Amino acid sequence: MIKLARQTAVYGLLVVVLYGLVGWMFFHIRVGDQSVLDLATRNPVETGGFGFTLPRIREAETWGEVDILFLGSSHTYRSFDPRIFAEYGYRSFNLGTTGQTPINSYYVLKRYFPKLRPRLVILDIYRNLYDRDGLESFYDLSKNAPFSWEMVAMALALRTPHALNAALDNFFLTQTGRLERAQQQPFEDEVYVPGGYVETHKVYTKSPNPKPRRIELQEFQLDYLRRIIDYVYARGSRIVLVSQPEPLEILRAVVNYDEIAATFAALAEEKGVRYFDFNFKLPVQTHVHFSDADHLNPAGVRLYNTALIDTLQKHHLLPTPTNGKSSASY
Amino acid sequence: MLFNSFEFLVFFPIVTLVYFALPHRFRLIFLLLASYYFYMCWRPEYIVLILASTLVDYFAGLGMSRTDERKKRRKFLLMSLFANLGLLFTFKYFNFFADSLSHLFAAVRVDVHMPALDVLLPVGISFYTFQTLSYTIDVYRGETQPEKNPLRFALYVAFFPQLVAGPIERSTRLLKQFYRKVSFSEQRLRSGLMLILWGLFKKVVIADRLAIYVNEAYNHPGDYQGWPLILATYFFAFQIYCDFSGYSDIAIGSARILGFDLMENFRQPYFAKSISEFWKRWHISLSTWFRDYLYIPLGGNRVVKWRWYYNLMVVFLVSGLWHGANWTFVVWGALHGFYLIFSIWTQTARAKIRAWIGLARRPRLQGLWQTVVTFHLVLVAWVFFRANSLSDAMLILHNMSQIDFSWRGLMDINIELGWGELMLVMLFIVVMELVHLLQSSGKWVSFSVRTSQPLRLAVFYGLLLCIVFFGVYNHTEFIYFQF
Structure with a gap:
């Protein structure tokens, strides 16, 4: 033996x-x-490709301390504009990345919290991502973020050889200097705004007609959401859960929307955090405030961010601005 | 729990270590508990069905052993048949028959509302009910002694390597092995591991990558014409073979490590020279089950010709239905039945033609021709097997014939898989078929045992790295789990 x-x-x-x-x-x-x-590995992501993760991660390494950190998927990096928060005196950073699910957010947070030291973390809850495995986001991160042990930990947590292979690719990308030399590709109608936000100058003109669907929330993703909350609290910061407004046609197609909203509300209560779901609450219009069937355009972002700041102020959840209202540099 | 999951990667080594560390007297109960856990990972409540089937057949066997009266023995057999086929009917076929009846009534303009059951098909139900049925039938026929130890019998029904997708083992083979005192064997570990890796290679490297192409083409048949559908059908033939035989290899390999021998389930089926030979090579445990418990009781071929044809058709229709509660499977079975009947009917004429064109004088060429024809007959039947509905199957067959022979048409086949991936997967199919050629020539026998260590290690690591790098891991279930 x-x-x-x-x-x-x-x-x-x-x-x-x-x-x-x-x-x-x-x-x-x-x-x-x-x-x-x-x-x-069937990894379709290119370094410096769609989603602007490359410049965002590069900035995150050197951005310094912030008042507010945004985490989540494209709903995050297309919905929170640090310039608007700067108008209120807050220095913030948007660390949303493509398809970022809680399991990814957790390791992104572990990697960048010590660098950004946010006093408030705003985590976007996009229910569709809670029935995914997190691999899409991992592919994106592995192509655009430098190798770190958090990357290895995330690969192991995803429990698939695809993630291990992508982590290996990430290691070689970093070690050979290819990642450092890479450039962000330009995309039509899209501008990367320093601080992580992606501004899209488009107005959605089609009529969304999604098929009715039921979303099954994965228990392990909910578990990682709990871990994120615990992680932030353990470091003396606050965390707030939010859901950005979506077109009504999209929302109505989710047959178990109420059940899902109740699950998140219950989880927030269990962990003692506030959850603000802006769906059905803001006067957003599909053909005015959206750039596509999922994401807000600058008009929608302003409406949403202003409403969010008001709500957070009302509930005394915002930290005292570091820089003061007039001199805020986002 | 899937064989190609992280959970199984943890579960199986732990079970093996604990199993061999335990004294012999505790091993049966441990394996049984491990098997129940394995099954309950999918849906815990459905363990009740396995327990019910186990109890009914255990007592049916005991009951039959206590009497010599044929009438009483038959009662116990009927009890077992009623319980197992009743379970199968309720969970697998009720909605299909109710739906078909509704359609039938609607066709004659009679408005009948048939009830529908809101139940999920229990994984492996067709396999374990057939396995346990074979036991009661064998006991009834006096071909095996009833098992008195309930634990041993329960393990025969629920033995985890073959619980959810076979091979469907007979009590005369598997149950007897549970009496043996098994010791750890390094040789069994080596050959078992090699078989597991080979099975995983077929499943995750070939089948799951082909599935991406096949699913796209077969789920949107209206979107494609000609080459993509033809290629998807060829791919499906290899997908289903790699998926199912891969599962069987992992099952046989796992059981081998634990000290048990499961029956061979596939023997290079696409090298068959006739449909009847195909069925001696494809899903052997099911084919022999139908042969022993349906075909021969119906009279087999020792009857008048029309009755023989009838027997064949019944067996293949039932076999089709066994695979799934859908008319596509019934048509698939019927096609195979038709092929067999037609081949018997035309046997003399075909022999004459072969002699006339001189093919009979060239046995190798004749063999190749027969293999190619058989493979393509099987291929046509796979269209019905894989299509989502009969109308889809007809549409696929129609659209397949709309071939664009231009260069552009040929270059337009890379749906969902890019050229690189297409080349890669085809390369792996070629590698697999080369191994099959070696296997069929007998050169592969005991490769893992006899060959030199460096070569064995090279193959081992080669397979392992192929699985890690080229496997597709998107939690796809094995196709045969749905049966």
């Missing part, structure tokens, strides 16, 4: 070494415009 255990340990070690070596080879061999590693 001891011999078998020793053999297993040796074979295991050999697996790790071979995994690294073969991964290195696959990282360098390209088929068309993809590396074999991306092809095998």
Whole structure:
């Protein structure tokens, strides 16, 4: 038995070494415009691609301390404009990334909380992401954020070899300097605003007609939401949960909307945090305040951010501005 | 719990370690509890069905052993048949028959409201009910002794490696093995691990990647014409083979490590030279089940010709229905039945044609021709098996014939999978078929045992790295779980 255990340990070690070596080879061999590693893992994300994660993460490394940190998915980086918060004297940073689910937010927070030291964390709750596994966001982060142990921890938490392979790719991207040399691609009608916000100058003109669907909230994602709250509290900061307004047609298609809203409200109560769901509450119009069926345009963002600041002020949840109203630099 | 999940990766080594660490007398109960846990990971409440099936058949077996009266023995057999087929009917077929009856009544303009059951199909129900049924039938026939130890019998019904998708084991094989005192064997560990890796390779590297292409084409048949649908059908043939035989390999490999031998379920089916040979190579545990418990009791081929044809058709219709409560499966079964009957009917004529064109003098060429024809007949039947409805199947067959022979048409086949991925998956299929060729030539036998260690390790690590790098992990269930 001891011999078998020793053999297993040796074979295991050999697996790790071979995994690294073969991964290195696959990282360098390209088929068309993809590396074999991306092809095998089905990772469609490009460094500096859609979502502006590359400049956002670069800024997060050096932005310094903030009053408010925003976390979440594209609903976050397209819905919270640090310039508006700066008008009220708050220095903030938007750390939303594409498809960011709670499991991703948790590790992003662990990585950047010590650098940004926010006094208030605003976490966007987008219910659709709670029935996902978090891999999409991990792919995005692995292509745009430098290698860190939080990245490895997130890969292990996702429990899929795809994530491990993406973490390996992230390690090679960082070590070879490719990530450092990468440039953000431009996108039509979209502007990256320093502080993490992405401004989209479009007005949605179509009529959304989504099929009715039921969303099953994954227990492990709810569990990570609890962990995020605990993490922030343990560091003496506050956290608030919010949901950005969406077009009514989209909301009506979610057949279990009330059930989901009740689950989040119950979770917030359980953890002693406030949850503000702005759906059905703000006078948003599909063809005025949205850039597509999911995201607000600058007019919608202003309406939403102003309402959010009012609400937070009313409930005494906002910290005292660091810079004072007049001299705030977002 | 899926074999290709993180949970199984943790579960199986723990079960193996504890199993061999325990004294022999505790091993049965431990394996039984592990098997129940394995099943309950999916939906805990449905364990009741396995327990019910176990209890009914255990007592039916005991009851039959206590009497020699045929009439009384038959009562116990009927009790077992009624309970198991009743479970199967309620959970799998009730809604299908109710729905079909509603349609039938609607066609003759009679408004009848048929009730529908709001139940989920219990995973593996078709497998464990057939397995336990084979036991009571064997006891009734006097071909096996009834099992007196309830734990041993319960483990026979619920043994986790083959619980949810077979192989459907006979009591005469598996139950007897639970009497053996198993010791840990490094050789079994090696060959079992190799088989598990081979099964995982087929499942996650080939089947799950092909599934991406097949699902897109077959779920939107109206969107595609010609090559993509043809390619999707070829891909489906390999997908379902890799999916199901991959599962069987993992099951056999896991059982082997624990010291048990499960039956072979696949023997390079696409190398078959006739449909009847195909069924001797495809899902062998089910084919032999139908042969022993349905075809032969119906009279087999020892009857007049029309009755023989009838027997064949009944077996294949039931086999189709066993696979799923949908008319697509019935048509799939009927097609196979038709192929067999047609091949028997035309046997002499085909032999004459082969002799006339000189094919009979070239056995290799004849073999190749027969393999190609058989594979394509199977392929046509797979269209019905995979299509979401009969109308979809007809649409797919129609759209398949709209082939664009231009260069652009040929280049337009990369739906959902890019060219790189298409090449990759085709390469893996070729590798698999080369291994099959080696297997069928007998050169593969005991590879993991006899070959030199460096080569064995190279294959082991090669498979492992292929699985880690090229596997598709999006929590897809095994196709046969739905049956």
